[in-house]
Amino acid sequence: MPEALRHFFISMSRYHSYWQSASKVIEKYDGKTPLAIHLKQFFAANKQMGSKDRRTVQQLVYQFYRLGKWPEPLSVADRILLAAQCMPEQNEAWLQGVEKVPATAVTEQFTEEQWLNIFPNEPAVSNGITAAALAQSMLRQPHLFVRVRPGFQGKVKAALEKHGIEAVWLSNETIQLPNGAKLDDVLKLNQQVVVQDYSSQRTGQIIAQYWPSKGEKHVLAWDCCAASGGKSIMLYDQLSPVTLTVSDIRDSIISNLKARFAEAGMRNYQVFVADVAAPLAEHLHDKFDVVIADVPCSGSGTWARTPEQLYFFQPGQELQFQQKQKAIASNVLQAIKPGGLLVYITCSVFAAENEAVVESIAAKPGMQLLHSELINGIEHQSDSMFIAVLRKGK
Numbered sequence: 001m002p003e004a005l006r007h008f009f010i011s012m013s014r015y016h017s018y019w020q021s022a023s024k025v026i027e028k029y030d031g032k033t034p035l036a037i038h039l040k041q042f043f044a045a046n047k048q049m050g051s052k053d054r055r056t057v058q059q060l061v062y063q064f065y066r067l068g069k070w071p072e073p074l075s076v077a078d079r080i081l082l083a084a085q086c087m088p089e090q091n092e093a094w095l096q097g098v099e100k101v102p103a104t105a106v107t108e109q110f111t112e113e114q115w116l117n118i119f120p121n122e123p124a125v126s127n128g129i130t131a132a133a134l135a136q137s138m139l140r141q142p143h144l145f146v147r148v149r150p151g152f153q154g155k156v157k158a159a160l161e162k163h164g165i166e167a168v169w170l171s172n173e174t175i176q177l178p179n180g181a182k183l184d185d186v187l188k189l190n191q192q193v194v195v196q197d198y199s200s201q202r203t204g205q206i207i208a209q210y211w212p213s214k215g216e217k218h219v220l221a222w223d224c225c226a227a228s229g230g231k232s233i234m235l236y237d238q239l240s241p242v243t244l245t246v247s248d249i250r251d252s253i254i255s256n257l258k259a260r261f262a263e264a265g266m267r268n269y270q271v272f273v274a275d276v277a278a279p280l281a282e283h284l285h286d287k288f289d290v291v292i293a294d295v296p297c298s299g300s301g302t303w304a305r306t307p308e309q310l311y312f313f314q315p316g317q318e319l320q321f322q323q324k325q326k327a328i329a330s331n332v333l334q335a336i337k338p339g340g341l342l343v344y345i346t347c348s349v350f351a352a353e354n355e356a357v358v359e360s361i362a363a364k365p366g367m368q369l370l371h372s373e374l375i376n377g378i379e380h381q382s383d384s385m386f387i388a389v390l391r392k393g394k
């Protein structure tokens with residue numbers, strides 16, 4: 001840690017108070033609630049802080065966690081500064097006085113081993129991505145992505161232009177936006193656009209390659225871990241005619257889903273609350289052409305958005321997820337008609353939650369693995385996800 005930089009930072013009184021606030025947030029945080037909530041509570045209790053103060057403290061805190069598993073016994077301040085120097089985009093006011101440190105001066109000299117200090121090789125990652133690349137991605141905040149719903153391209157383009165929001169159209173449906181762009185007052189969320197990560201949108205393209213063609217007849221699909229229904233809205237938009245059944249273990253999230261579907265203009269669907277890690281109700285057997293199992297997971301493909309989860313992750317936790325994932329995947333197989341599809345999705349980069357689960361399902365009698373892919377989001381500054389498509393024997 002260059003001493004001059006440290007001095008500069010600590011001696012500036014305003015920055016000193018930012019740094020102290022960040023240290024307080026970090027010292028009190030145990031990882032049990034999302035960091036975003038912990039920060040909100042801190043700011044609610046410190047009402048004297050203005051919006052710029054809050055933003056700066058938030059950045060410092062996130063930078064601390066972006067260094068992941070970095071092992072050296074650094075003080076909170078030194079760790080924040082090291083992370084700040086590693087960030088490729090350091091244009092914030094509190095760093096402007098230190099531009100003599102070139103943006104990537106620190107990381108350019110990093111060895112593979114140093115990168116693995118941030119994102120270790122244990123547990124093993126899936127084919128198609130490396131721990132060192134994931135470590136590098138931890139130092140960049142991912143973009144915000146939205147999916148434009150069919151027919152709304154013109155309105156969305158005009159609204160973004162009117163409000164001066166810088167938008168990169170990656171396709172007719174996918175827009176990349178600056179992180180933190182305030183969309184609520186600009187676009188009709190869920191009606192015109194759905195906030196959905198680039199890689200999550202990519203799963204839709206892969207599902208479409210295998211989607212059964214039934215002509216005018218509706219495909220019966222069950223999104224069995226639906227959360228608030230992001231994938232289901234995508235299926236409805238892109239693969240209709242489809243009759244959707246949606247469920248989740250959480251009652252509260254199903255309420256969100258209903259509100260969201262109403263905004264999306266979706267009315268004809270079945271919905272219920274169910275734990276699909278437990279044996280399925282008989283009436284669900286052999287019922288669906290496609291089951292989407294977007295299972296609970298470590299979320300390790302999304303840790304650049306929630307770096308605190310990398311910081312607090314303990315190797316071995318992925319095996320607890322694996323147990324649940326295997327239970328869910330093998331239970332919901334029963335709900336698929338002979339010849340129908342299981343789409344298995346995680347937002348994890350760990351082989352234990354991806355290939356290992358899929359291999360165990362593919363090994364069951366009559367199952368055929370059609371597709372298995374780690375969607376590497378690093379290049380697009382998006383999340384990374386895993387998808388596999390399997391066919392059930394006739």
Ligand SMILES: C[S@@+](CC[C@H](N)C(=O)[O-])C[C@H]1O[C@@H](n2cnc3c(N)ncnc32)[C@H](O)[C@@H]1O
Nearest residue numbers: 225226227230231248249275276277294295296
């Ligand atoms: C990765 S999220 C799904 C994301 C969603 N498909 C989307 O596109 O936004 C996983 C969901 O699985 C749910 N879940 C966890 N355990 C479950 C279980 N045993 N049965 C059913 N749902 C479960 C969680 O509540 C969570 O909403």
